[in-house]
Amino acid sequence: MQVIVEKNRVILAGKAWEVRAKLKEYSKRYETVKEWTERKA
Numbered sequence: 001m002q003v004i005v006e007k008n009r010v011i012l013a014g015k016a017w018e019v020r021a022k023l024k025e026y027s028k029r030y031e032t033v034k035e036w037t038e039r040k041a
Helices: 016-027 033-040
Strands: 002-005 010-013
Touching: 010 016, 010 033
Parallel strands: none
Antiparallel strands: 002 010
């Protein structure tokens, strides 16, 4: 499972169940992708 956060995008690579689980995990921390990228980049 790879999670790459860049200035204006997020790339998730892995098996479908891994990606869904990671998205569920991050949805508890961040409301939007913009918020996610601003805090990580």
